[in-house]
Amino acid sequence: MTMGTRFFQWKNDAQKNDAISEAAQIIRAGGLVGIPTETVYGLGANGLNGEAVKHIFEAKGRPQDNPLILHIASVDWLERYCEDVPELAYLLAEKFWPGPLTMILRRKNIVPDVTTGGLNTVGIRFPDHSITLEIISKADVPIAAPSANTSGRPSCTTAADVLEDMNGKIEGIVDGGPCRVGVESTIIDLTVTPPRLLRPGGLPLESLQEICGDIEIDQAVTRQLKDGETAKAPGMKYRHYAPKAPVTVVTGDAQKAAAYIRAHLAPTGGVICFDEFVPMFEGHALESLGSAFDQAEQARRVFDALRFFDSTDVSEIWAQCPDSAGLGLAVANRLKKAAGFHVIDADEEERA
Ligand code: AMP
Numbered sequence: 001m002t003m004g005t006r007f008f009q010w011k012n013d014a015q016k017n018d019a020i021s022e023a024a025q026i027i028r029a030g031g032l033v034g035i036p037t038e039t040v041y042g043l044g045a046n047g048l049n050g051e052a053v054k055h056i057f058e059a060k061g062r063p064q065d066n067p068l069i070l071h072i073a074s075v076d077w078l079e080r081y082c083e084d085v086p087e088l089a090y091l092l093a094e095k096f097w098p099g100p101l102t103m104i105l106r107r108k109n110i111v112p113d114v115t116t117g118g119l120n121t122v123g124i125r126f127p128d129h130s131i132t133l134e135i136i137s138k139a140d141v142p143i144a145a146p147s148a149n150t151s152g153r154p155s156c157t158t159a160a161d162v163l164e165d166m167n168g169k170i171e172g173i174v175d176g177g178p179c180r181v182g183v184e185s186t187i188i189d190l191t192v193t194p195p196r197l198l199r200p201g202g203l204p205l206e207s208l209q210e211i212c213g214d215i216e217i218d219q220a221v222t223r224q225l226k227d228g229e230t231a232k233a234p235g236m237k238y239r240h241y242a243p244k245a246p247v248t249v250v251t252g253d254a255q256k257a258a259a260y261i262r263a264h265l266a267p268t269g270g271v272i273c274f275d276e277f278v279p280m281f282e283g284h285a286l287e288s289l290g291s292a293f294d295q296a297e298q299a300r301r302v303f304d305a306l307r308f309f310d311s312t313d314v315s316e317i318w319a320q321c322p323d324s325a326g327l328g329l330a331v332a333n334r335l336k337k338a339a340g341f342h343v344i345d346a347d348e349e350e351r352a
């Protein structure tokens with residue numbers, strides 16, 4: 001079914017307030033709205049309304065077993081939806097909320113099965129975006145929102161990206177500008193000891209370790225799962241973020257990686273690289289991730305870079321990749337997933 005998708009933009013505060021009210025009204029009425037957050041755009045619905053949540057899965061083409069994150073507008077909403085909230089959750093909330101951190105906690109029954117993919121836990125986040133916080137507060141319900149992309153495609157970091165994927169499938173899109181962080185939230189499971197990192201994201205693992213101490217890293221973060229292995233975050237098992245052309249990621253020393261790519265690149269190949277190496281790939285479709293030394297910029301650009309190639313006819317894509325310190329862990333994870341974990345290590349190649 002197609003519908004007219006409203007695109008909310010504004011020139012002054014009065015129009016902005018109207019847009020927020022209308023978006024909140026759509027959510028309350030069981031509709032779907034593309035909403036801005038600091039990480040990536042979300043596809044939001046009333047997380048307590050099972051019918052509305054079902055439509056999210058339909059609009060995205062998302063597998064039903066892949067649960068959604070509930071977005072709340074205040075820390076004290078935690079108790080409305082979660083059972084046995086550990087002290088650590090409050091510590092993390094105090095330190096990192098609002099912000100790019102999702103906590104997995106035991107759910108209360110008020111949260112419907114469709115929202116949690118049938119799990120007895122729920123992912124919760126207090127996002128850091130004033131527009132969306134106002135929409136959640138006005139709607140007075142938690143907003144269940146996965147990333148607003150069509151399932152499998154790179155996530156959306158602008159309202160225009162959301163329009164590209166969701167036009168005619170949802171009631172509205174709110175343009176809150178480009179996303180400040182650019183990769184999804186970091187997901188930590190607090191129902192196990194030690195806590196477990198399920199997805200690297202906009203909050204560096206090192207920041208979490210300062211508060212939590214020991215953190216186990218789920219195997220799906222760093223490698224492709226084999227048949228029969230399960231990911232603790234169901235979403236981590238799916239092919240993800242992938243452009244149409246096949247992607248190869250080259251890790252290791254940046255200079256060596258660039259040289260390796262140049263030696264193996266087909267004439268019709270596209271390149272994702274750091275600013276410093278752009279001149280090596282003249283004549284190729286190219287997206288820069290920003291400087292090799294600026295991880296925040298790499299995070300902001302990585303999805304846009306992956307999306308860009310779908311508007312070209314490159315036969316293959318080669319990507320340079322940051323190391324796993326700080327936000328590099330999240331950027332590298334998105335690139336490797338886009339590549340189906342087809343990764344070459346330039347340092348090893350040199351030794352071989
Ligand atoms: P997205 O909203 O597209 O960023 O996807 C949400 C991610 O959170 C997916 O990888 C889900 O598998 C994960 N997730 C959401 N809820 C849970 C939960 N209760 N337990 C484990 N992972 C979850």
Ligand code: MG
Binds near residue numbers: 146147155
């Ligand atoms: Mg997603």
